[in-house]
Amino acid sequence: xxxxxxxxxxxxxxxxxxxxxxxxxxxxxxxxxxxxxxxxxxxxxxxxxxxxxxxxxxxxxxxxxxxxxxxxxxxxxxxxxxxxxxxxxxxxxxxxxxxxxxxxxxxxxxxxxxxxxxxxxxxxxxxxxxxxx
Numbered sequence: 742x743x744x745x746x747x748x749x750x751x752x753x754x755x756x757x758x759x760x761x762x763x764x765x766x767x768x769x770x771x772x773x774x775x776x777x778x779x780x781x782x783x784x785x786x787x788x789x790x791x792x793x794x795x796x797x798x799x800x801x802x803x804x805x806x807x808x809x810x811x812x813x814x815x816x817x818x819x820x821x822x823x824x825x826x827x828x829x830x831x832x833x834x835x836x837x838x839x840x841x842x843x844x845x846x847x848x849x850x851x852x853x854x855x856x857x858x859x860x861x862x863x864x865x866x867x868x869x870x871x872x873x874x
Contacts, residue, residue, distance in 0.1 A: 743769060743781060745792070756792050757781060767810055773817040773859070782813045786825055788838070799838040801825065812854045816862040824865070826852040831867070 743757035743766060757779070765783065772778035781787045787796035801810065809827065816822035821837040824844075828851040831844040846852065850869040858864035
């Protein structure tokens with residue numbers, strides 16, 4: 742489920758109820774230009790333009806068997822630019838999810854989180870997992 746608080750966490754209400762039993766909400770991103778638009782990362786990426794009440798699923802581009810979506814990041818300057826990561830890949834759309842491209846992975850370590858700089862959408866920050874030795 743996705744919960745929302747309008748009072749610094751004192752009270753919460755459900756804005757999205759996931760009905761698929763095996764789904765885990767892995768990330769939530771918000772459109773900074775239209776705050777009622779949420780992006781919810783499950784094993785898919787879903788977009789809700791009504792605060793998450795009704796969602797539209799994106800068709801994602803990822804290698805079969807390589808894992809589910811881990812992180813979503815939306816550009817504050819151009820919200821048609823969306824990125825997502827899986828353990829083994831980084832994917833990008835520049836047309837609001839109509840088509841996706843695979844970005845070069847800078848490491849053989851597992852991807853975890855990705856952030857688009859809010860002032861410059863060309864600057865990305867990538868968190869990778871360093872397994873214990």
